[in-house]
Amino acid sequence: MVINMIFETFLLAILSLIVLFILTKLMGYRQVTQLSMYDYIIGISIGSIASEMCVLEDWSDVARPLTAMITYAVFVILLSLISRKSLKARHLIEGNPLVLYQDDKILESSLSKAKLDVNEFLMQLRIAGYFDLTQLDQVFLEPNGRFSIFVKPQYRPSIVDDLTIPIPKEEPLFALMINGHLFEDKLVKTGQDKDWFDGQLKAKGYQTYEDVLLVLCDMNNNLTVYNNKE
Numbered sequence: 001m002v003i004n005m006i007f008e009t010f011l012l013a014i015l016s017l018i019v020l021f022i023l024t025k026l027m028g029y030r031q032v033t034q035l036s037m038y039d040y041i042i043g044i045s046i047g048s049i050a051s052e053m054c055v056l057e058d059w060s061d062v063a064r065p066l067t068a069m070i071t072y073a074v075f076v077i078l079l080s081l082i083s084r085k086s087l088k089a090r091h092l093i094e095g096n097p098l099v100l101y102q103d104d105k106i107l108e109s110s111l112s113k114a115k116l117d118v119n120e121f122l123m124q125l126r127i128a129g130y131f132d133l134t135q136l137d138q139v140f141l142e143p144n145g146r147f148s149i150f151v152k153p154q155y156r157p158s159i160v161d162d163l164t165i166p167i168p169k170e171e172p173l174f175a176l177m178i179n180g181h182l183f184e185d186k187l188v189k190t191g192q193d194k195d196w197f198d199g200q201l202k203a204k205g206y207q208t209y210e211d212v213l214l215v216l217c218d219m220n221n222n223l224t225v226y227n228n229k230e
Helices: 002-027 037-053 063-085 087-094 108-113 118-127 184-189 194-203
Strands: 098-102 136-141 147-151 174-178 212-217 223-227
Touching: 002 037, 002 063, 037 063, 063 087, 098 108, 118 136, 118 147, 174 184, 184 194, 194 223
Parallel strands: none
Antiparallel strands: 098 136, 136 147, 174 212, 212 223
């Protein structure tokens, strides 16, 4: 009897995880990256239903929580579609950014709307790396709860365009080998062959592929090799 109960609970847990995975895919990655207020509410609701589903005593009761989970997911999808079609609906559903700081003034009315006090406001700025309010131009509270911070021009960090020296273009590295497995299709793109690759490894002191954890190659065919020994 106990074994049957454990097995049924296991099956229900697997079923709820599969349904959650499918629904999350349908609702989009915003559910796990930038949560708005209704995303947060829906996420908690679906997760709560999924956990309750695991302890159902009768398989005939599964239809009800499944229907509820799907209903919540469809609701999120519909709201996303409406938000994309209508700017007014988007503002109503997701809210608007709040200006918390502007013209060297902390806007207490906005802090009140956001349910923040000055200490929390300053803490969030410190977490973002800003300790001096006089260096800031504007601070917004986004609908997902994050701060958008705009620095005054004279305090803005330098970027490449501000420099007069030429900056070489950064080229991406790509993996030629992972865990001793050589990606021959990528090796072909370098214009070299396996003999050249083996020679490069031997020159770096590697006799067998088993000793290699990762090999990165740049656009000039320079290899960086990492061994699999800690």
